[in-house]
Amino acid sequence: MNEHSVGPAAPTRAEHAAGMAEYLRQGERLAREAGNRGPVRLDAQGELHPNILDAYWEKGFYVFERVIGRSELDELRADADNMIERAPVRRDAGIDARGRPALGRDFARDPYTFIKPLSDPWGGTEVLGGRHPSQMTQPAADTDAPEDVLFLMHGMCQAMPSGLRLYGHPALLAIAEAINGEDFVPFNDAIFVKQPGLGGSVAWHQDGVTHWNSPNWDEGIHGFNFQVQLYPSTPGNCLWVMPGTHKDGHIDIKRLVRENGGSERLPGAVPLTCGAGDVTMVNRQALHGSFANTSPDLRISLTFGFHRRASVLGQKGALSMKSVDVYDEQRIFDRSAVIAVAIDARRRHHPDETPFRYRPFAGLEDDYRMTEATFERVIRDYNLKDLAI
Numbered sequence: 001m002n003e004h005s006v007g008p009a010a011p012t013r014a015e016h017a018a019g020m021a022e023y024l025r026q027g028e029r030l031a032r033e034a035g036n037r038g039p040v041r042l043d044a045q046g047e048l049h050p051n052i053l054d055a056y057w058e059k060g061f062y063v064f065e066r067v068i069g070r071s072e073l074d075e076l077r078a079d080a081d082n083m084i085e086r087a088p089v090r091r092d093a094g095i096d097a098r099g100r101p102a103l104g105r106d107f108a109r110d111p112y113t114f115i116k117p118l119s120d121p122w123g124g125t126e127v128l129g130g131r132h133p134s135q136m137t138q139p140a141a142d143t144d145a146p147e148d149v150l151f152l153m154h155g156m157c158q159a160m161p162s163g164l165r166l167y168g169h170p171a172l173l174a175i176a177e178a179i180n181g182e183d184f185v186p187f188n189d190a191i192f193v194k195q196p197g198l199g200g201s202v203a204w205h206q207d208g209v210t211h212w213n214s215p216n217w218d219e220g221i222h223g224f225n226f227q228v229q230l231y232p233s234t235p236g237n238c239l240w241v242m243p244g245t246h247k248d249g250h251i252d253i254k255r256l257v258r259e260n261g262g263s264e265r266l267p268g269a270v271p272l273t274c275g276a277g278d279v280t281m282v283n284r285q286a287l288h289g290s291f292a293n294t295s296p297d298l299r300i301s302l303t304f305g306f307h308r309r310a311s312v313l314g315q316k317g318a319l320s321m322k323s324v325d326v327y328d329e330q331r332i333f334d335r336s337a338v339i340a341v342a343i344d345a346r347r348r349h350h351p352d353e354t355p356f357r358y359r360p361f362a363g364l365e366d367d368y369r370m371t372e373a374t375f376e377r378v379i380r381d382y383n384l385k386d387l388a389i
């Protein structure tokens with residue numbers, strides 16, 4: 001039993017899974033009705049189809065199907081597995097389970113976040129600006145569960161060659177441009193690892209923290225996140241979204257849960273179920289979250305987001321970048337350079353693909369070719385320069 005789950009109210013893993021079953025079925029029905037899914041459709045100019053744009057702006061999410069092909073998926077899985085295998089054997093250990101030095105001990109930012117099995121590390125805490133005000137159910141894990149489980153992995157552009165190449169994916173960058181304008185900028189990245197029977201919750205939240213009271217607030221001001229799914233994701237392990245809530249301003253989540261009889265199974269939410277290689281796009285203002293993974297299925301989601309440049313420039317750092325005084329031109333340029341290098345890394349690996357043309361770096365491509373020196377200059381510890389708002 002994990003320390004977060006003691007107390008008479010904590011269901012066992014099996015009880016939690018059984019208790020979720022009807023809610024998951026309802027969610028699947030709502031998801032079918034909501035639609036908002038299909039392949040990426042770009043016109044001859046590389047512009048995203050207006051129907052997709054309309055659907056995204058109406059509901060605050062979209063599921064792009066079959067974006068990542070088989071061979072790229074295999075590369076991503078192998079690199080993600082390598083990161084998982086090279087994680088420290090315990091939270092603070094210097095070695096992995098095979099006795100090798102753990103990955104990332106020399107990274108400026110620790111690539112690994114561990115939690116107790118089936119716990120909710122953020123709900124009801126002040127962590128991350130207190131944006132997860134209501135704690136999810138924390139089922140008791142099976143007695144043979146490990147003490148800690150991997151929850152998040154950071155720095156995919158540094159730690160995973162295929163992760164850097166993914167960051168330069170032409171269709172995904174075309175979508176980012178369509179949503180956030182041709183001078184769009186990056187946000188951050190994180191890999192959510194939700195192991196079957198062990199993975200924790202992400203309590204209901206809205207991502208953005210900076211612009212709720214901005215005079216120019218609108219439904220896109222906090223940007224969006226992609227999630228690239230390495231495995232099929234199911235209602236039991238996937239991300240859930242409350243459609244249309246990106247338009248609602250800052251939501252009183254505690255009240256929503258209270259008015260739902262204290263239950264986190266909020267009515268009207270839809271599960272973003274996916275096939276392997278599908279990519280979800282979720283507005284960072286949409287109410288979203290995921291439940292303790294008491295299902296038998298693994299989810300690994302490569303999560304990375306993009307902003308409008310105007311949303312970030314001149315803003316104070318927030319969330320994991322709280323100590324930053326201001327995001328100035330130089331910082332934005334330096335972090336955006338990761339995209340330029342990623343495009344070149346991808347071009348070398350996929351010579352038959354038309355590379356994305358990232359307007360802020362037009363004419364500067366030769367300065368951002370993927371070489372060892374460029375890796376050291378741009379990619380090493382790039383996530384210290386994340387642009388969180």
Ligand SMILES: O=C(O)CCC(=O)C(=O)O
Nearest residue numbers: 192202207225239290303
């Ligand atoms: O994938 C998840 O479970 C949570 C993702 C999330 O909350 C986010 O990307 O903001």
